[in-house]
Amino acid sequence: MIKIGLLGFGKTGKEVAGEMFIDESVRLVCVFKYHDNYLVGEEVGPLIGLESNGVRLSLCKDYEDVLGKTKPDVIVDFAGKRSVMHYLDATARCGVNIVICSTGYDEAQLAMIKKYAEDIGIIWAPNITDGINILSNISQVVKTQWPDADISIVETHNSEKSGISGTALKLAENLKDTEHVKIGRRIDSAREENEIVIHKVRLGGIIGRHEIIFGNPYQTITLTHNSISRRAFGRGAIRAAHWIYGKKGFYTMADVVQ
Numbered sequence: 001m002i003k004i005g006l007l008g009f010g011k012t013g014k015e016v017a018g019e020m021f022i023d024e025s026v027r028l029v030c031v032f033k034y035h036d037n038y039l040v041g042e043e044v045g046p047l048i049g050l051e052s053n054g055v056r057l058s059l060c061k062d063y064e065d066v067l068g069k070t071k072p073d074v075i076v077d078f079a080g081k082r083s084v085m086h087y088l089d090a091t092a093r094c095g096v097n098i099v100i101c102s103t104g105y106d107e108a109q110l111a112m113i114k115k116y117a118e119d120i121g122i123i124w125a126p127n128i129t130d131g132i133n134i135l136s137n138i139s140q141v142v143k144t145q146w147p148d149a150d151i152s153i154v155e156t157h158n159s160e161k162s163g164i165s166g167t168a169l170k171l172a173e174n175l176k177d178t179e180h181v182k183i184g185r186r187i188d189s190a191r192e193e194n195e196i197v198i199h200k201v202r203l204g205g206i207i208g209r210h211e212i213i214f215g216n217p218y219q220t221i222t223l224t225h226n227s228i229s230r231r232a233f234g235r236g237a238i239r240a241a242h243w244i245y246g247k248k249g250f251y252t253m254a255d256v257v258q
């Protein structure tokens with residue numbers, strides 16, 4: 001059994017915590033939120049409708065102190081992109097490995113994250129579900145068999161989600177076999193040559209659906225991954241935490257799901 005700390009107790013963090021409570025291969029030893037309010041110091045279990053396990057909600061400002069006391073083997077981060085740059089230093093100082101699930105980092109931030117991987121084990125996981133990584137692997141097979149097919153990616157999320165899906169961009173990047181391929185978003189003009197087109201749909205409460213469509217003149221192949229519960233992120237995070245336990249270096253979910 002490995003000991004896990006959870007950074008972020010928002011929409012995703014709560015579901016991930018629930019999965020960590022019921023999975024007997026891990027023990028959740030600390031959970032952090034950012035804003036100080038009446039929830040701080042409360043038992044995490046009852047807050048998400050589960051039995052108590054003695055873990056209380058901590059504040060991010062006490063991060064290093066709590067890590068020292070609870071000694072997690074791995075931190076799982078779902079606190080948003082501002083968080084990790086802030087807490088990576090303390091995580092490395094405490095010698096704790098980390099699975100970074102927050103999204104939206106730029107190249108400079110990613111380079112900084114990689115530097116910390118000289119001292120600790122880091123999984124950079126903008127797509128934490130194993131299903132999305134399997135989808136990406138299968139799409140490579142189709143691409144190999146149909147190198148000239150047109151490719152579109154349709155990403156559908158709830159109406160609150162702003163921006164384009166980082167997962168869709170990553171799927172497109174993985175399908176780009178040469179520098180000549182562009183990743184574009186066409187709304188009212190025709191597909192250009194050598195273009196992987198990402199289409200964005202926002203509606204209702206959809207958690208996350210990614211569809212990769214390969215088109216030939218007389219046939220198409222459509223591959224779909226659908227996240228039907230945020231619990232899926234918890235299962236992926238647990239798998240990643242086991243994988244990074246005791247390792248050093250920088251990895252992605254492609255290393256975990258092979």
Ligand SMILES: NC(=O)c1ccc[n+]([C@@H]2O[C@H](COP(=O)([O-])OP(=O)(O)OC[C@H]3O[C@@H](n4cnc5c(N)ncnc54)[C@H](OP(=O)(O)O)[C@@H]3O)[C@@H](O)[C@H]2O)c1
Nearest residue numbers: 008009010011012033034035079080083101102103126128
């Ligand atoms: N990799 C994946 O597959 C995957 C899947 C789902 C989500 N995500 C990512 O996970 C992140 C969180 O998503 P969410 O929907 O759960 O967001 P959310 O509901 O807004 O929750 C964010 C959590 O982080 C805390 N937080 C906010 N600012 C912080 C800071 N500066 N330092 C430390 N903690 C901070 C918040 O604290 P309070 O509770 O005190 O407000 C809250 O607990 C996003 O980056 C999202 O893209 C990734």
